Amino acid sequence: MKLPLDYVCINSGLLCDRCQSLVDEGQIDDFEIEVMKSLIEIEGEVRELKDSTYNKSLQVNNLIIVVVTSGPDMTQQKWVKVAKMLHEKLGKKVRIIENTNNIKQGVIQVMFPARVLGVNTVWLPDGSVQHIVRITKEDKKVLPASDSELETLLSKLYSTQIKIRAE
Numbered sequence: 620m621k622l623p624l625d626y627v628c629i630n631s632g633l634l635c636d637r638c639q640s641l642v643d644e645g646q647i648d649d650f651e652i653e654v655m656k657s658l659i660e661i662e663g664e665v666r667e668l669k670d671s672t673y674n675k676s677l678q679v680n681n682l683i684i685v686v687v688t689s690g691p692d693m694t695q696q697k698w699v700k701v702a703k704m705l706h707e708k709l710g711k712k713v714r715i716i717e718n719t720n721n722i723k724q725g726v727i728q729v730m731f732p733a734r735v736l737g738v739n740t741v742w743l744p745d746g747s748v749q750h751i752v753r754i755t756k757e758d759k760k761v762l763p764a765s766d767s768e769l770e771t772l773l774s775k776l777y778s779t780q781i782k783i784r785a786e
């Protein structure tokens with residue numbers, strides 16, 4: 620897998636200057652090293668991971684979102700397998716999503732199995748933008764984390780204010 624840190628640094632836990640500076644600058648969170656280490660192990664079994672790219676992971680409470688760019692040999696089924704293996708290794712709920720600048724596409728992947736009715740863009744009086752993700756009240760129960768946790772995670776993921784509204 621294409622990873623932002625070197626394989627040897629991830630596996631040994633002793634980071635070279637380049638890798639260490641990515642962590643120090645906050646481009647990589649400490650917990651991501653563990654995620655990448657697990658992905659390297661999984662790559663031993665799921666060889667098709669080789670040409671896929673790891674972009675980043677975000678974590679709230681019990682949920683980890685891993686953002687990837689799929690290589691030509693990866694399928695949805697294989698990602699489901701990788702997510703299961705990551706879950707077993709990390710002991711947290713894991714969701715792997717495809718890297719996209721399209722907020723709605725990303726939100727749909729993160730919120731599954733809750734269905735997204737729509738994403739509305741709202742301009743606030745101070746000129747900032749807020750995105751409202753609409754779901755049904757019933758689907759609020761099947762969100763992969765609490766709505767406030769998901770709001771934090773999604774806002775960080777897309778560097779914009781994202782709110783969830785159950786209606």
Ligand SMILES: [Zn+2]
Pocket residue numbers: 624625628634635636637638639
């Ligand atoms: Zn390194």
